[in-house]
Amino acid sequence: MTHSLHREGSLESLDKDYVLFVYPARGFNYKGSAPKVRHLVELLYEAGPINMCVTTLRRNMYSGVKPEEVLESIKVEGARVFSVFDSREALKDALIRIKEADEGISIMVSGLIDRVRDIAAEIGIDPYMVNLSLGIHGRTDLLPPADIREFTTMCGHGVVSPDLVRDIIRRVKAGKVTEWDGSVIIAEPCTCGIYNPRRSAELLREKTPLYTLDRW
Amino acid sequence: MIIHPEICVGCGRCQPYCPTKAIRYEGRKSVIDQDICYECSTCLRAAHCPVDAIAESHNVYDYPRALRRYFSDPSARHVATGIEGRGTEETKSADVTRRCGPGKVGVAIEIGRPNLGMSLRDVQKITRAIARAGVHKIEPHNPIHSMIADEATGDLKPEMLGERLLSAIIEIEVEREQLRGILRTLKEVAREVDSVFCVDAFTVVEPQLHIPEEVLESIRAEGFTWRPNAKINMGLGRAWE
Numbered sequence: 001m002t003h004s005l006h007r008e009g010s011l012e013s014l015d016k017d018y019v020l021f022v023y024p025a026r027g028f029n030y031k032g033s034a035p036k037v038r039h040l041v042e043l044l045y046e047a048g049p050i051n052m053c054v055t056t057l058r059r060n061m062y063s064g065v066k067p068e069e070v071l072e073s074i075k076v077e078g079a080r081v082f083s084v085f086d087s088r089e090a091l092k093d094a095l096i097r098i099k100e101a102d103e104g105i106s107i108m109v110s111g112l113i114d115r116v117r118d119i120a121a122e123i124g125i126d127p128y129m130v131n132l133s134l135g136i137h138g139r140t141d142l143l144p145p146a147d148i149r150e151f152t153t154m155c156g157h158g159v160v161s162p163d164l165v166r167d168i169i170r171r172v173k174a175g176k177v178t179e180w181d182g183s184v185i186i187a188e189p190c191t192c193g194i195y196n197p198r199r200s201a202e203l204l205r206e207k208t209p210l211y212t213l214d215r216w
Numbered sequence: 217m218i219i220h221p222e223i224c225v226g227c228g229r230c231q232p233y234c235p236t237k238a239i240r241y242e243g244r245k246s247v248i249d250q251d252i253c254y255e256c257s258t259c260l261r262a263a264h265c266p267v268d269a270i271a272e273s274h275n276v277y278d279y280p281r282a283l284r285r286y287f288s289d290p291s292a293r294h295v296a297t298g299i300e301g302r303g304t305e306e307t308k309s310a311d312v313t314r315r316c317g318p319g320k321v322g323v324a325i326e327i328g329r330p331n332l333g334m335s336l337r338d339v340q341k342i343t344r345a346i347a348r349a350g351v352h353k354i355e356p357h358n359p360i361h362s363m364i365a366d367e368a369t370g371d372l373k374p375e376m377l378g379e380r381l382l383s384a385i386i387e388i389e390v391e392r393e394q395l396r397g398i399l400r401t402l403k404e405v406a407r408e409v410d411s412v413f414c415v416d417a418f419t420v421v422e423p424q425l426h427i428p429e430e431v432l433e434s435i436r437a438e439g440f441t442w443r444p445n446a447k448i449n450m451g452l453g454r455a456w457e
Contacts, residue, residue, distance in 0.1 A: 005416060007336055014444070029456050064403075074322055099452065104452070107449075107452045109448050119423060125450055129311065129449040130418065130447070132435070134442055152330060156329065158235055
């Protein structure tokens with residue numbers, strides 16, 4: 001799963017968008033992982049993610065699910081966690097807590113390489129591996145435009161539809177929803193919970209004036 | 217997915233949710249084009265049909281159409297691998313599994329991403345090109361591996377070729393000195409496919425997240441660039457089983 005790797009946008013915008021995964025490995029540290037993952041989720045909540053989803057429930061933070069329900073659900077081995085932080089400070093806070101807890105479960109961060117390198121050096125973590133995105137190839141002429149992809153690539157599985165983004169832009173423009181509420185609507189199809197609604201709301205605020213209602 | 221015509225009230229609410237524009241009006245009702253539908257179930261999960269007219273197709277789990285569901289619904293557990301998702305755990309737990317160790321580079325070809333999806337005929341163009349380049353081993357824990365009919369040629373099982381996937385990942389592992397050749401192959405096959413794919417390269421890093429120059433040089437030499445954002449295994453895992 002490489003679904004957080006190809007998020008598009010300006011450096012300034014991507015600096016408000018860090019995805020953090022908690023991943024037990026089948027056959028290596030699956031057994032006994034449930035209480036450790038649960039503890040890590042408690043720590044993530046304390047660091048203040050902008051979105052989060054655990055595979056035991058598959059419900060994002062805006063679905064109405066309570067933190068205690070999420071924590072209670074983590075009883076099976078191998079539960080995985082997907083979370084998003086909207087600043088490097090919040091990411092750093094999460095990583096400090098995770099490092100101190102030393103639960104031994106793999107942690108992945110998707111984000112600006114230079115920023116993650118700085119944070120890792122500041123808190124004494126030595127990363128093991130990098131997965132680089134080498135871009136999009138083939139019929140790129142068929143892709144939705146770059147401004148729409150800044151939204152849709154926040155769900156790497158491709159289930160956030162470009163038409164839904166356009167529909168929300170239209171509804172924001174018409175005053176029917178706020179940028180935040182519209183972003184929560186766009187976030188719902190993303191079953192991994194890695195859509196960043198705060199960044200999305202900022203993008204809506206920035207791009208909506210550039211569209212006209214009668215475009216649709 | 218289907219929309220029951222006797223229940224649909226024609227509000228059109230579901231239509232923008234479809235990632236592939238498979239839902240459109242036919243008369244006053246919304247209908248789903250079965251040829252285009254990826255069976256990702258986004259309309260059922262997220263569109264909140266006010267009259268519950270959306271349902272699973274009766275044949276969604278019939279082979280080979282079931283491939284659409286397994287590769288397009290992120291919450292579907294793939295029958296071939298037993299895990300959710302289109303690929304494997306690649307870099308995510310490599311600090312524990314030690315997969316793709318020093319001297320190697322993992323290459324992932326993310327089919328149909330972003331947003332477009334891809335037919336299996338186009339996927340076969342990529343698997344054949346990789347085979348022609350001399351790589352005959354697709355990661356065995358990746359669901360694409362179970363779809364290969366002939367590893368020597370990269371041919372997929374012929375009965376699958378009419379299907380479409382919203383996303384899938386071909387994962388291979390090569391020696392660092394082979395990276396240029398694979399990237400060149402992918403650049404060439406990109407001209408043949410009628411969709412898009414993303415390319416990823418994953419490798420063990422040197423201290424302080426220093427990316428090995430040998431890998432970067434191969435990427436540059438083939439005219440590829442890398443995004444400023446990447447996925448980074450923080451090296452905090454350990455094995456105990």
